[in-house]
Amino acid sequence: MTAPLSVLTRLPGWAALLLCALAGALIPFSFAPFNLWPLGMAGLLAFVLLLHGRSGRSAWARAWAFGVGLYGVGVSWIYISIHTYGNASAPLAATMMGLFILFVAFVFSLPFYVYGRWFSRHRLGPLLAFPSLYLLGEWLRGWLLTGFPWLYLGYGHIDTWLAGWAPVLGVLGVSTVVLLTVGALGHGLLTASPRHWKPWLPLLVAAALWPTGLALQHAEWTEPVGKPISVGMVQPNIPQELKWDPSFVQPTLERLDTLSEGLWENDWLIWPEAAIPKVYHQMLPYLNKLNDRAEETNTGLITGIIFDDAQKRAYYNSIVGLGPALGIYHKRRLVPFGEYVPLEAQLRGLIDFFDLPTSIINQGPWDQRGLQVGSVGISALICYEVVYPDLVAHSARENQVLLTISNDAWFADSIGPLQHMQMARMRALETRRPMIRATNNGVSAFVDHHGHIEKRAEQFVQTNLEGVIQPRRGNTPFMVWGSWPVVVFCGLLLILLCLWRRRSV
CATH class of the missing domain: 3.60.110.10 (Carbon-nitrogen hydrolase)
Structure with missing residues (x-):
């Protein structure tokens, strides 16, 4: 490991958390309206390096900080609906938005406790475990508690060569290629040396997925x-x-x-x-x-x-x-608070935001x-x-x-x-x-x-x-199989890495 990387992976706790938050804040700049996808990959790479060698609790804390940066910038627009149209005061709207960001960042961070607990010290952790756990986290956020499938990495590459993978593997498949590329780069930076060039071979394999995506763009499928x-x-x-x-x-x-x-x-x-x-x-x-x-x-x-069903007394x-x-x-997929109120009996009437005109919708x-x-x-x-x-x-x-x-x-x-x-x-x-x-x-x-x-x-x-x-x-292949091939692939990578760890102990 080079001296600059050694300093990065040994930062004091507060500095590492701040840097993780800044790295997460870079990710939204890969999406519309900015479309600066290299910034997103730079933020991911910094995240990989900052997780290297961390314990479970330390990796989780750094991932939570990364998630706060990611969602703090990426979904800041929620403040407008709460304050301007929900009639909440500015301090209350900011507090509610902050609590939401902390919660989704917490959900984001959960897979990285696993990474720190079992994989962050393994030489193949950045290469295989990091992409798999990040991707499984994206999938988890798509359905847990009805789901919040926002800020998936693949969206930042809809206008790059990787767009060709979307009809094959969906947006999560595009995310996987991004993660494998960044993971391979992180693996090379952490393990390569002038005498050991082989750690760069996975990056060559991952890089080959990019022109393959370009070739797939010419397949019509329909x-x-x-x-x-x-x-x-x-x-x-x-x-x-x-x-x-x-x-x-x-x-x-x-x-x-x-x-x-x-x-x-x-x-x-x-x-x-x-x-x-x-x-x-x-x-x-x-x-x-x-x-x-x-x-x-x-x-x-x-x-x-709005359709009113008198028989069912439903809207x-x-x-x-x-x-x-x-x-x-x-x-079928409703917006929390905008179309229905979770914990309705407890929240109705507290503030105007919990009584929006359309928050009576049935699924x-x-x-x-x-x-x-x-x-x-x-x-x-x-x-x-x-x-x-x-x-x-x-x-x-x-x-x-x-x-x-x-x-x-x-x-x-x-x-x-x-x-x-x-x-x-x-x-x-x-x-x-x-x-x-x-x-x-x-x-x-x-x-x-x-x-x-x-x-x-x-x-x-x-x-x-x-x-x-x-x-x-x-x-398209994605219409037939959905996201399951990507989810299963990442799950298998983790299982193989676990088996590898057991054999090497």
Whole structure:
């Protein structure tokens, strides 16, 4: 080990924790809107080196500091929804955001106790155990306590050579290649010397995965089916503070009608999440009028609305089809506090943030097929659902187009909506399906089956957008197998390393 590395791995505790937090804070700069992926890899490399030789508790503490930096920068936009739209005071909003960051950082840190306890002193720890445990942590955060699958490393590489791995292994597979590369680099730095060059061989193997990803970008995996479809979408830009104001219902409907007027000649017309600001059965006369217009022009109108089920006494965040568009979809992955309140009996009424107008939503059934317009099946996704890779991959199997509607006005002009858009692009790339993304205030866009934005609307303006999409059929490897191959691979790496340790004891 070189002298500079020796100093890095022997820093005083407080200095190491600070450096870990700074390393974690670099990771979000690899995502939108910055897209500085080398910074993310530099932060990871520093993390690997700072974990070297640490005990279980020390590695866990450093990982927690790294997680605080990662989430403190990466999800800072949560403050806006709590303070601005949840009416919490600035100190209270900052406290709540801080507690959330500390909690998700704690969840992030758990696998690294294992790393410090059993692998940090092993010469293959950085090479095999670090990538495996980091990846298994990403997977864990995708489902634990309903999941928070945000800031996966793979998203920072949607525009690099590694994007070719997404249809094969999904975003977690892209993360794995990043981690194997950084782990191999860390392994080389920690174990190589002028007399021992072999520790650099794993880096050559990992580096070969990058041009392989470039080659995989040319594999289509799916094929066009049917004729191209013309689509218009509306971005009404309704201020969040007026969204559910009864006095603003009529102006909202008039704005939707006005922005839609020149779009009825398209095959499809899309309105965003909860575009109609009253529940379904209260708006039946208006919906019937829209249905008649859609039938008259042969335009499939698809809109977000809150659906009220009187029999079940339940409300759903839904998408409904009118005219040639058939079906209704109820959202399955709900946003904590925004759509439901955990520990409701204890938290309701404490502050306005726990009583948001839409925090009464029920979870939709899992066995929903989506929407249909003619022979084209639409995989329908509402807002937060698009960040779940396996959910989207499964939903896309029987459908030819991805549609996500959203309202990111909760996060104003922060980096949150741009991260959200990047994740939607990844879903199009993983499934090799075109995606339509219609939002209240941006980013509204058409995304092709390679994950590239073809057209997008400017954020924070009342506008509409028109484009053409080409439905596609066929399954990518990721749609067939999901994230399991990557999870099993990383689990096997850990098992093999454990067996190796036992034999060498």
